[in-house]
Amino acid sequence: MNQSAEARKIRVLLVDDHALVRAGVRAELANHAPDIDVVGEADDVEGAVAAAHALLPDVVLLDVHLPGGRGGGGAEVVATCTDILATTKFLALSVSDASDDVVAVIRSGARGYVTKAITADDLADAVRRVAAGDAAFSPRLAGFVLDAFGTSTADLAVHDDELDRLTAREQEVMRLIARGYAYKEVAAELFISIKTVETHVSAVLRKLQLSSRHELTRWAAARRLL
Structure with missing residues (x-):
């Protein structure tokens, strides 16, 4: 791949406290999305915040349940990174489809929330949409956000x-x-x-x-x- 093609890649920081999950997501993105490059990993709140600021990725793909910090998990990571939200977008990837988890991370500033039941192709599409400044949700999860933020x-x-x-x-x-x-x-x-x-x-x-x-x-x- 030439340098200009490399430059167009979406840079992703992968945050999950399970090494096998990180390895699986990294492998699936590598196999299904050559335009997406996982540039770093972290496994807790402090590591995610530090890596996000050091790498300034296009997208931080993070679980909502993470050890460390003040116990706020993924929502705490996003809230602590408000100074880079203009350029770095956050997309939650979790096994949880609980409304409290969805609303908390979106309220903190994340641009989307998808569950780990998602296919590799759809995950790649969600990363692309969030990188472009759009929102991305697994079906039915958007309703939690709409109810929470409705007038x-x-x-x-x-x-x-x-x-x-x-x-x-x-x-x-x-x-x-x-x-x-x-x-x-x-x-x-x-x-x-x-x-x-x-x-x-x-x-x-x-x-x-x-x-x-x-x-x-x-x-x-x-x-x-x-």
Whole structure:
């Protein structure tokens, strides 16, 4: 691979207190995502904070349950790294799908949360999305965040004029994408091609004048459409 291709790689810091998990994730990313480079590892809160500041990776992929620090785990790591959040993004990778864990790490500043049941391809896609400044969630986990960060019901009136800009199929795609589904998961759910999903997403963002999946999730949450 030439130097320019190397320069385009997404640099990832891998944080988990289990060496076998780190080795497995590293191997899966190496096999499935040549554009992603694991540049470092850490196994506790202090090590993760130090490595994040020393390496300034594009993405820190971290478990939410980590030893060390004040007992705050992954959420504590993110909260302690607020000074680098502008350039380094955090993506939680955990066996836990508990709402408290999801909300805590997102509240601290992480851009996404996926479970360890995720496939290697979908994990790589989540890393890419977070590196690009977007949000990434395993299906159904986004709802925890939307509930936690939603405003009062009185502030969540549906704007029919905006929703009516979307076709019925675009609304179906919009809801699934806003919930954190990957393109191929949407395609499987709706029995359409990935290319068709991409076309619908582009149309949805254009019609709603939004620029990213993260903005789309907030738009849908504000209207109780999820």
